[in-house]
Amino acid sequence: MDDLTQDRIGQLIDYIMKNCLWQFHSRAWDRTRQNENIVGMTTKILCGEPVEAETPFDKCYWVDAVCLADAYRARHPWLTEMNADGIKTLMTGLLERLEYLTVTGSLNAELTDQHY
Amino acid sequence: MPYHEFECSKVIPERKEHAVDKEPGEDLTSCLPKGYLNTIPGSISERGCAYCGAKHVIGTPMKDVLHVSHGPVGCTYDTWQTKRYISDADNFQLKYTFATDVKEKHIVFGAEKMLKENIHQAFDAFPEIKRMTIYQTCATALIGDDIGAIADEVMEERPDVDIFVCNSPGFAGPSQSGGHHKINIAWVNQKVGTFEPEITSDYVINYVGEYNIQGDQEVMQDFFRRMGIQVLSTFTGNGTYDELRGMHRAHLNVLECARSAEYICNELRVRYGIPRLDIDGFGFEALGNSLRKIGLFFGIEDRAQAIIDEETAKWKPQLDWYKERLQGKRVCLWPGGSKLWHWAHAIEAEMGVKVVSLYTKFGHQGDMEKGIARCSEGTLAIDDPNELESLEAMELLKPHVIFTGKRPGEVAKKVGVPYLNAHAYHNGPYKGFEGWVRFARDIYNAIYSPIHQLSELDISKDEIPGNHGFVTRRMLSDADLSDEIRNAPHLSEYDGKFDCLAALKDKTYPEFPRRVAAAE
Numbered sequence: 001m002d003d004l005t006q007d008r009i010g011q012l013i014d015y016i017m018k019n020c021l022w023q024f025h026s027r028a029w030d031r032t033r034q035n036e037n038i039v040g041m042t043t044k045i046l047c048g049e050p051v052e053a054e055t056p057f058d059k060c061y062w063v064d065a066v067c068l069a070d071a072y073r074a075r076h077p078w079l080t081e082m083n084a085d086g087i088k089t090l091m092t093g094l095l096e097r098l099e100y101l102t103v104t105g106s107l108n109a110e111l112t113d114q115h116y
Numbered sequence: 117m118p119y120h121e122f123e124c125s126k127v128i129p130e131r132k133e134h135a136v137d138k139e140p141g142e143d144l145t146s147c148l149p150k151g152y153l154n155t156i157p158g159s160i161s162e163r164g165c166a167y168c169g170a171k172h173v174i175g176t177p178m179k180d181v182l183h184v185s186h187g188p189v190g191c192t193y194d195t196w197q198t199k200r201y202i203s204d205a206d207n208f209q210l211k212y213t214f215a216t217d218v219k220e221k222h223i224v225f226g227a228e229k230m231l232k233e234n235i236h237q238a239f240d241a242f243p244e245i246k247r248m249t250i251y252q253t254c255a256t257a258l259i260g261d262d263i264g265a266i267a268d269e270v271m272e273e274r275p276d277v278d279i280f281v282c283n284s285p286g287f288a289g290p291s292q293s294g295g296h297h298k299i300n301i302a303w304v305n306q307k308v309g310t311f312e313p314e315i316t317s318d319y320v321i322n323y324v325g326e327y328n329i330q331g332d333q334e335v336m337q338d339f340f341r342r343m344g345i346q347v348l349s350t351f352t353g354n355g356t357y358d359e360l361r362g363m364h365r366a367h368l369n370v371l372e373c374a375r376s377a378e379y380i381c382n383e384l385r386v387r388y389g390i391p392r393l394d395i396d397g398f399g400f401e402a403l404g405n406s407l408r409k410i411g412l413f414f415g416i417e418d419r420a421q422a423i424i425d426e427e428t429a430k431w432k433p434q435l436d437w438y439k440e441r442l443q444g445k446r447v448c449l450w451p452g453g454s455k456l457w458h459w460a461h462a463i464e465a466e467m468g469v470k471v472v473s474l475y476t477k478f479g480h481q482g483d484m485e486k487g488i489a490r491c492s493e494g495t496l497a498i499d500d501p502n503e504l505e506s507l508e509a510m511e512l513l514k515p516h517v518i519f520t521g522k523r524p525g526e527v528a529k530k531v532g533v534p535y536l537n538a539h540a541y542h543n544g545p546y547k548g549f550e551g552w553v554r555f556a557r558d559i560y561n562a563i564y565s566p567i568h569q570l571s572e573l574d575i576s577k578d579e580i581p582g583n584h585g586f587v588t589r590r591m592l593s594d595a596d597l598s599d600e601i602r603n604a605p606h607l608s609e610y611d612g613k614f615d616c617l618a619a620l621k622d623k624t625y626p627e628f629p630r631r632v633a634a635a636e
């Protein structure tokens with residue numbers, strides 16, 4: 001991954017870490033589900049693609065995605081100049097990094113507890 | 117791992133893994149202290165017990181309930197004077213506290229008979245109250261008193277009453293957090309689904325993990341009502357027992373304090389299919405985003421936006437007045453559990469202070485993850501600190517103010533550091549837009565109160581200056597400000613009322629027509 005992409009992923013991750021709570025649900029499976037759905041929907045919104053959000057669960061991911069996409073657009077003008085393929089590549093990298101920070105590389109010993 | 121070893125704790129080597137410095141380049145995969153473990157012998161913890169976490173934190177804010185401790189009267193210590201979860205039911209839950217007053221003879225001969233007499237006496241003394249919660253304590257758990265069986269007998273004898281039993285004695289977990297967990301699960305197992313609530317809106321939420329500290333819940337409920345949202349229940353501040361039995365009918369769980377109440381949200385998600393939306397009621401940006409998300413969920417984001425615009429226009433200039441005067445002030449953010457992450461970033465971004473340390477008494481590693489993610493580099497993060505470590509940290513970091521509980525707060529005062537009550541607040545509520553300004557005002561008053569300069573003088577050796585008058589906060593805070601900021605016409609001090617809740621009492625709310633087809 002080139003330095004520019006890495007730097008941009010760092011900026012996007014920093015916003016999530018400082019302002020969002022959805023990536024820190026209780027258990028590993030909750031976090032992966034949240035990360036994939038919200039980052040996935042945010043990617044679609046940023047690319048101008050339609051998002052299906054019919055069930056209450058999907059709506060919940062969608063509201064976080066809408067707010068995240070708005071914050072990204074407002075803070076990072078370079079995003080609006082990227083094409084859809086570029087955004088998708090960037091957001092794939094972001095999801096990988098987020099999964100690493102909150103799930104696979106997490107030091108939180110409670111993440112794998114089978115009960116809530 | 118960038119562990120921080122305290123000089124005072126070198127004799128307790130296990131403590132080393134409970135504190136870290138967030139240094140440049142560190143992230144959550146390299147920098148996280150241990151958490152939610154039994155307190156290490158020799159380290160005098162500031163934690164509460166699991167009974168306290170169940171009763172005093174989560175159960176007792178319910179406002180229309182007789183709350184009974186089954187145990188020695190000492191367990192009820194944290195009731196009248198330490199809690200500030202008010203209610204609009206004339207604070208019944210704060211005014212009256214009940215304990216069975218177990219003595220040595222009951223430990224020998226059993227306390228069930230006495231418990232049953234006490235339950236009847238309490239219901240007889242308050243005939244208008246038909247709901248009760250009973251909490252197990254260490255002594256009664258150890259002698260094996262079966263509170264559930266007694267409660268069932270009473271409910272048979274008095275068919276109009278309902279009793280909830282919480283089996284969370286003090287030893288049922290490392291800290292009060294064990295009690296949070298136990299009461300969450302007990303409530304969803306025993307009570308949710310046993311009452312059918314009336315649904316009056318198309319938009320129905322449970323407001324979860326909110327305890328109405330100095331009126332926080334009433335402030336947030338005002339926003340929800342202005343949006344036409346029905347708050348079906350609040351878990352548990354200013355909440356009623358029967359509303360909380362009807363939690364299964366909400367469309368959305370809006371979760372504020374995940375530390376104390378994520379368990380019930382997770383269970384409601386799995387058992388009843390109600391999604392969980394984590395929100396922040398503290399800070400203009402976080403609160404605005406939270407209202408907007410709830411609005412988006414229901415398709416009424418315009419109502420949320422109208423509130424955000426109105427409140428921001430009114431209160432932002434006052435917040436910024438304080439921000440100008442709090443720039444760079446060093447803060448130790450030392451609350452119990454969730455406020456370390458609710459506040460860490462918001463106070464830096466919106467009040468200009470610098471968080472130099474955060475700690476949690478009973479939080480889990482998940483809370484530290486959120487806190488460390490949100491604080492900036494150079495912050496010292498401590499899990500379950502002992503008093504000596506707190507003193508050493510203050511010596512090292514020289515904070516201008518600390519936000520903590522009243523017991524460690526009094527210790528800080530003794531070494532000349534002002535403190536604000538992070539649990540019960542000083543002049544709250546702190547939630548809401550106005551509340552956030554009230555918090556900023558409290559910080560300002562704490563840091564700039566002239567009393568600190570006087571109190572640090574030792575009359576036995578220091579020279580007491582008698583040649584000048586008393587200074588004011590304003591003289592201290594504005595000394596280094598530019599004229600432009602000092603006289604900025606668009607900024608002003610907080611001008612709200614002493615009791616900012618009074619106006620909410622008789623407020624009328626807009627009626628929004630319901631969508632007929634959606635009538636559940």
Ligand code: SF4
Binds near residue numbers: 167191
């Ligand atoms: S630890 Fe046990 S005895 Fe002490 S307050 Fe808690 S329940 Fe009561």
